[in-house]
Amino acid sequence: DFDAPLPENGDEEMQKVVNAFSVTQQRLHEARETRKKVLADIHHELRTPLNVIANRLEAIHLGLFHWDEQTAAVLQEETERIQTIVDELEQLNDVDAGVRKLDCIWVVVQEWLPKIVSLFAAEADHRSVNLKLSMPVSPLCIWMDKNKMSQVVVNLVSNALRYTPPGKNIFVGVKSTIGQVLLSVRDEGVGIEPEHLPFVFERLYRVESSRNRETGGAGLGLAIVKEVVNAHGGEVTVRSWPGKGTCFQILLPEHDLNQHDVNQEN
């Protein structure tokens, strides 16, 4: 019981050990509390779509609903929601397991980034959002775990698409600054209120008040971004102007080509 008073034995060394033990107990307690909260949140996130599916199916079974296109659409939407949450949990698990085991290679930005951005071309088109990409003309190389960094860009661009209304722009850009590479995803979407901004990289944090619960996943997308970027020795920051847009910036250290075995792709 770490709330119990410490024994007053006058022995300083003993006291230090007891104090250290008490701090460890406190940390364990906090870790357990966090885990409890995370599990409760995941439980809630999965429970909602599962309830919708179960209720719909039961209503059909009882003859209260007919199997029509609208029902199919609802079931598909809710299933996709569960799928997104499960995918995010899987990504986070991979990140947790592999943060120290980055599988880095030299990647030429001009060959890599257009491929990732083009994955979103159809969706952007469908939603009448302009997705623009700007890159330097001269080849720029980044030393990175290609799969994990691709996931980072996918998470940022899919968020930007989710929160940007038709007719607006999303800018994806890369440039080389002194000793660093700057990768940015900027949108002209709804923005994030200042009170939420410091927490968006936390696991399971979602801006819910003004948002439709239907959008987004479990609030893990940006936590994954931060962990992957940090694992690369980089830093991710966000600035946002409510009603005007949001800008995520990633700074990655530029590596000296000679320091590594050039395990170049292509």
Ligand code: ADP
């Ligand atoms: P999720 O997995 O639910 O999308 P994220 O970790 O990606 O969660 O994002 C955390 C919160 O930040 C979400 O509530 C989302 O609404 C908000 N957010 C993330 N990106 C943007 C953006 N580009 N514009 C506005 N809000 C955003």
